Amino acid sequence: MRTVGYLWDSLYGWVDTGSGGFSPADPLAGLQPIAHHVAHPDTKRRFHEAVQVSALKEHLTFMQATAASDEDLLRVHTAEYVQRIKDQSTLAKGGDAGDGATPLGKNGFHIAALAAGGAMRATKAVVEGEVDCAYALINPPGHHAEAGQGMGFCLFNNVSVAIAYAREKLGIQRVAVVDWDVHHGNGTEAIWWDEPEVLTISLHQHLCYPPESGYRTTHPGALNIPLPPGSGNKVYELAMDTVVVPALRRFKPELIMVASGFDAAAMDPLARQMLTQRGFNALTESLMAVADEVCGGKVVFCQEGGYCPHYVPICGLGVLEVLTGHSSGFGDPFAEMLDPQGVDDLYEHQRVEVERAAELLAPKEY
Template sequence: MSRDRTGFVFDERFLEHDAGVATTVTMRAGSFELSPEPHPSSVFITRRTKEFLDGSGLASLMLPIAAREATEDEIATYHTRDYIAGIRAFAEAGLASGPFKAPWGEIDEETPLSPGSLTAALYAAGGAMNAVRAVMEGQVRNAFALLRPPDHHAMSNKAMGFCIFNNTAIAAHYARNTYGLERIMVVDWDVHHGNGTQDAFYGDPGVLFLSLHQQDWYPKLAGELDQVGHGAGIGYTVNIPLPAGTGDRGYRAAFEQLVLPIGLQYRPQLIIVTAGQDASWLDPLAQMMMTMDGFRQIAQCMVGLAEEVCDGRIVVLQAGGYSPAYVPYCTAAIVEALVGVDLGIVDLYDTAPELKRCQEIFSQETREALRAARVWHQSWWKL
């Protein structure tokens, strides 16, 4: 029975990562204070998402998978040991945030650390690996991990973009080192480019990294079409930059025209998804106009691909998403696709004309971006 179920990773220790609040307005001369505003990567969002999965009944349909603390050796499959030690010292000192540079590495100004951040980050990485283990050993068919903090901007020796350790890269290394996999496909649909994950596998044909993200957004100069890998890894980094306002139809077309054909040719033995729900139309940090239904559709695409090429083995790792109201809805739609159910959850703004527009728009700019991506990547893939 469990082999046909979806696994679910969540641990209360994830919530120990406190990103804090913003209160200060800086002027050219002086500053002043406002009432506290939660950091965009607020623990409140993760907590609400877990409550949503519980309240909707989705959590009860999944098999719980325990998280665990990742070891230093496991983290060091991507991050340097000096960086790991530096993050430990920085977090234990209770320092709030960067920018901070030291011989061991760097923490940018957007990545706060609290005394509980290291524990949360270690358990998030361990939870990602346990999700892979459960799928690879047949305990579950696929898995969803509601992780915190997010991961895909973290570089080997730099915490950036709210990210401390790169759960995706660590999970992919774990899958290969433990189970001898030769082909792993990582699909990153977070609205921001997964520069850390790209860096981890840029010269590696054994991990196909494919990223869909808002064009010319964050990080600066990351995720351009011409970033395709180097050496033996040329062609195995596939960037699909998309214009603002792409919407549900544009994302679905990107999957149909690029992600699925490339996946069918690569035929991975495991698929890992870096799932940021920050491409939604209500997200404050992007403008991509995706809806709950759009996320359901792209998740169904990935489930279908996994069924076709790797016996359903897909692990979905929660990353970004900054709308406290809407992230839980979009995440639930993804989980519904993994579980194979439709519980009849009504979209948050079901009758809003803006929602309908997000579902229907398919602009000429989006069509041209997809055409450009197909032409570019045809050098390595049949598209």
């Protein structure tokens, strides 16, 4: 049985995304103010609260985050960018990380540094054997953030800050990132583009976000698997088994980081994929099986996106069920509604896209 670390901090639920629905409210653009921004932290807080009342609680090792230091952030981000976030953070009503759609509230820098620090804490625990694997339920997310710019609700690239820390301080060199957030992990890819000992793998809906990003690539340190809209459990499982798992076997990482978004789920408002809890469970099972094979099961899950307050907690519980080997006691209360909607379909055009991604593996050394 695995020991599973778990990390949340109440301040992750205090991320202030403002009163806009997606971009800031603007009467001249027809964008009305609303209490719940699409990236409102309640979605992730509800995941944490579901954990608290589930039978999983007694099977998790609770850990506490401390904020990443400037030194930690600067391993990945430019000094200008870290200062920019600090400056925006001092404004009376907060500011934005760079693209006009990545809000942070007053003193939001502190929560962003705490999210990066949470990823570091979970990584340290796994690398040093305090736990076998870990789930860091951190917020704000990180995978779109580049060295010198935040975007897509992401301030600091939490996964990358943790990888850089592990490589400098924990004696780890080869790290693979498996990013199953529905959007392309562009920031993580860009940060490690020139580092052949860090492989970034991204499964995402083709051209969902960012624009013109995440095409299939033959770059040695990056493997992109763009999937057509409407891809459900069987499509993602095929991609995991025929592309991601062989790539990990070939790359032989010492540690796997999962950029764990739940926005590829069938109820998410920001994408058009069809995963259900069952699909996330299957992805987790495949991933942990190959992790046991190549890196002693050392896997750190870091929360990324996921915008359906109803379904994110259910998908998250599913992942934790697989990691702990115990039932949450809840199952998937949405399965009865979602299962008849084609969530397990695998169409030819979807199979072809997965096969094309698999072809990239053939002659390359990862």
